[in-house]
Amino acid sequence: MNLYAVAAIYRFEMNRTFRTLWQSIVSPVVSTSLYFVVFGAVRAGGPSEIDGMPYGAFIVPGLIMLSLFTQSIFNASFAIFFPKFIGTIYELLSAPVSFVEVIMAYVGAAATKSVMLGLIILATAFVFAPHLAILHPLLMLVFLVLTSLSFSLFGFIIGVLSKNFEEIQFIPMLIVTPMTFLGGAFYSITKLPQPWQTISHFNPAVYLISGFRWTFFGKGDVPVIWSLAFIFGFFAVCLVIVSWIFKTGYKIKV
């Protein structure tokens, strides 16, 4: 195991975060705060509670998840796409590192950023929803870390497969974000009329958001065990894809 390499890449990526602190941490916090203001505080009409939870508190887990999904993908995809784009990838390919080490470093750094981001948003949430309580804090952290890792891994794959900046944006902006909005980030899917309720069960985001919300309130749209199974399954699928990519050198080597 070339741990010096893992440390070098990890440090390099974390430096990039701190160098671009404004973009990496501050802007997601600002935009999340805007969601709180728009959907939570100044919302006129509509239910003031969902499933017995104040609406302001209800949307917190969904908002954190939305940021985790998109930021993990952006961070990890950009981290590996950029060296391809500017050509510095040659060094990584010629270095005595295995794919396990490369992934540990890049995905680890992207996930670290996401976990930091999630915790900052959570802290921000307490400002807007002071009565927010977390019923299962340890499980909440497990979900936070696993989601960050899985989506960073997913982002890494997108970064490897993308040929240009549009392709990098495509999945987070046009697939993940709509899925999150329609996955019960701002409402409970149990309140949806049929057939939309059934259709929603095919949306992967539902399981993630529901599970995360369960760790806060002890209630979710689907049983929490399904949510855990889903996140582990997603992580495993991403691992398989990424190990295939590295074994064959697909889209990285010629």
Place this chain on the structure above:
Amino acid sequence: MASIISVKGLTKTYDTGVEALKPVDLEVEKGEILALLGPNGAGKTTLIAIICGIVNPSGGKVTVDGYDIIDDYRKTRAMIGLVPQELATEAFETVWSVASFSRGLFGKAPNPAHIEKVLKSLSLWDKRKDKIMTLSGGMKRRVLIAKALSHEPRILFLDEPTAGVDVELRKDMWQVVRELRDDGVTIILTTHYIEEAEEMADRVAVINKGEIILIEDKDVLMRKLGRKQLVLHLQKPLKSIPAALKPWHLALSEDGLTLTFLFDPEGERAGAAPLLRKLDELKIAFDDISTSQKSLEDIFVGLVSDRT
């Protein structure tokens, strides 16, 4: 001498169908400077990229210090430093941080003293805190060399290291390369500047259309192919070459005013003096005389165009 890189039957056909390397065999000797010459698209960069692990080979085998580049990639890659042809660098990082990054990436424990030594030898020490985007092209080239040397490689690949670099900087780099060779580093250099190969290399390999068409000690090559030419401008035209001059195999120009003599300084047709004495005997007068030697460039152009 023992070989440090051994390439056997290496082939590469890209997905586009381009056959970049026909079976290539090459032995690089430990501690030598080998210049790899060839026109654009000859396969130089592909050959280097395969040995370094950037491109997957289609067939054949490469070993570095006895280790297979695929099965023992950690051992072989740790030994190799690569300075690529393209000026691919980070923009926002400092010189110091990218050099330290490369050292870690290649599995070496941090060693600020070594990084300092490398940066100083490349005149980058004053720039160590500068962001790379603020550097000139020549300085970026030095940064790439510093990155390659940061992990103390035993083999250094320089892929067109002095392309687009001014004369002074080129001389500096040659100095660095010589010092590395004195430290026992094996150096493989590709270049368009034949002058560079002539100046630096111990051996020269010529690659064209994916094949190594020649590999030879530079001095032997220069001797073997570097024949001298003696041109005599005569005062009065000759109708034909006199029989007495037959042994010299001279060439007479159409106007009969120029005699050309090709000779090999160490071969059997050695020396111009006997010819000049003979001309004097025959009372053939000339008003100008010039000699020239084929450079490596002429040899190279001759070799490559022979095959096309």
